[in-house]
Amino acid sequence: EEQEEDTLRELRLFLRSVTERLALDRRFKAFTKPVDIEEVPDYCTVVKQPMDLSTVLTKIDVHSYVTVKEFLHDVDLIWKNALEYNPDSNPTDRQIRHRACALKDTVHSIIRDELDEDFEKICQKIRESR
Numbered sequence: 001e002e003q004e005e006d007t008l009r010e011l012r013l014f015l016r017s018v019t020e021r022l023a024l025d026r027r028f029k030a031f032t033k034p035v036d037i038e039e040v041p042d043y044c045t046v047v048k049q050p051m052d053l054s055t056v057l058t059k060i061d062v063h064s065y066v067t068v069k070e071f072l073h074d075v076d077l078i079w080k081n082a083l084e085y086n087p088d089s090n091p092t093d094r095q096i097r098h099r100a101c102a103l104k105d106t107v108h109s110i111i112r113d114e115l116d117e118d119f120e121k122i123c124q125k126i127r128e129s130r
C-alpha cells in the first residue's frame with residue numbers, strides 16, 4: 001500500500017546517497033564502471049557475477065532493491081570480485097586489493113552508522129510479503 005511505497009522511496013534515497021559517496025571517492029575509481037572485457041579479456045572467465053557502482057545505481061532506479069541487505073549483497077560482489085581477480089603479490093594487484101578492502105570497510109561502516117535497524121526490519125517485511 002502507500003506506506004510501503006513511502007518506505008521504498010526512502011530506501012532508494014538512502015541507497016543513492018551511500019552509492020554516490022562511494023562513487024566520488026577516488027580510491028574506488030576502478031569500481032565505478034563495468035570492467036571492459038575488451039581491455040581485460042579473461043575477466044569473465046574468473047568473475048562469474050560482475051558488479052560495479054554504476055550498475056548498482058541503475059538497479060536502485062529500477063527498484064531492484066527492497067532491502068539494504070540486497071543492496072549490500074551487490075556492493076559486496078564488487079570488492080569480493082576484485083580480491084578474486086587480483087590475487088597476486090605484484091604492486092598492482094596489492095593496490096586494488098587494498099582499495100577493495102577499503103570499499104568493504106567503508107560501506108559497512110556507513111550502513112552501521114546511518115541505517116536504523118527498525119527501518120531495515122520494515123523493508124524485510126515488505127520483501128517477505130511480495
Ligand SMILES: CC(=O)c1csc(NC(=O)C2C[NH2+]C2)n1
Pocket residue numbers: 030031035040081082083085086092093096
Ligand atoms: C575492477 C577490478 O577488479 C580490476 C580492473 S583491472 C584489474 N586488474 C588488472 O588489470 C590486472 C592487475 N592484475 C590483473 N582488476
